[in-house]
Amino acid sequence: MAWSTRELAELAGTTVKAVRHYHEVGLLEEPERASNGYKQYRIQHLVRLLRIKRLAELGLPLSQIADLGDAEQRPQEALQVLDAELAATIERLQRVRAELRVILRHGTPVDLPEGFGTVGAHLTDADRALVLIYSRLFDEAGMDTVREMLRTADRTPEDEDFEALPADADEEARRDLAERYTPQIRHLLRDNPAVATLGAQLVGGPGPAGRTLGRALNELYNPAQVDVLRRVNALLAEDGSAAGQDG
Known part of the structure; x- marks a missing residue:
């Protein structure tokens, strides 16, 4: 059984545009084509697409996802770096929220x-x-x-x-x-x-x-x-x- 690009995208919960982009940047291997020229995606493509989608949801850049390849690699180092970046971002956003609460409470100018x-x-x-x-x-x-x-x-x-x-x-x-x-x-x-x-x-x-x-x-x-x-x-x-x- 094979799927078209649209069917694959729907199964993975993404878009045809995203699938095509993953092909362009080398993240997703091009499938074989039927005699009529249509792509024929199989289980390995679906699994790879789902992995790409999951890693992207965690915040990994596509360039790092490409470096991981298709194998079941554990991107521990990349995830640790990402975790540290997210912690710093959360801390900054919490500081900003605290500042906004003070500004709103006291009515002070925002340019201080x-x-x-x-x-x-x-x-x-x-x-x-x-x-x-x-x-x-x-x-x-x-x-x-x-x-x-x-x-x-x-x-x-x-x-x-x-x-x-x-x-x-x-x-x-x-x-x-x-x-x-x-x-x-x-x-x-x-x-x-x-x-x-x-x-x-x-x-x-x-x-x-x-x-x-x-x-x-x-x-x-x-x-x-x-x-x-x-x-x-x-x-x-x-x-x-x-x-x-x-x-």
């Missing part, structure tokens, strides 16, 4: 790095962009420090004034905001002492990373905002010098 879903709701577009850049410049420990700093930072009137500061803000407005902002930043740094070691957690060293951070600040914030940040840094540096002398 992994782990920032609970701390980024109050960040501006520029702040979120900066955090994204941080994720490429700092190592894992550095990003943990950034995340903890954001977690402990409450939104203040000074934050709102900084966000609303126009690019053409005058000298008095910049100086006033910097002087009001400095105690807040000082308090934040005091609560997060690990920030002082962030420079050591830059990937690739402080040179290239520092230049990237400088460009990011100058392009994400307007000139008046950048000037306020520089003034705050200068005031903090003065505090540091005074503290060192007192000590």
